[in-house]
Amino acid sequence: MKPKKNPKKDLNLKRGIYFVLGLLLILLLIYIALEWKTSEDNGGYDLGWGGAFSGLHTVIKKPPLIPPY
Numbered sequence: 001m002k003p004k005k006n007p008k009k010d011l012n013l014k015r016g017i018y019f020v021l022g023l024l025l026i027l028l029l030i031y032i033a034l035e036w037k038t039s040e041d042n043g044g045y046d047l048g049w050g051g052a053f054s055g056l057h058t059v060i061k062k063p064p065l066i067p068p069y
Contacts, residue, residue, distance in 0.1 A: 011018075
């Protein structure tokens with residue numbers, strides 16, 4: 001019984017090229033993700049998140065302290 005494999009269609013011959021292309025694609029995606037810029041610069045702080053600390057930005061006014069006699 002003869003193998004039905006076509007030597008012209010063997011993907012193992014080009015596996016090095018596919019590996020390098022995959023690495024380049026992943027590196028390109030990582031570079032784009034790290035260099036992504038937002039249109040609004042807020043100094044590195046996320047002011048509009050509103051998560052667990054959303055109530056901490058309210059100002060509570062305390063009455064003035066009266067010194068003891």
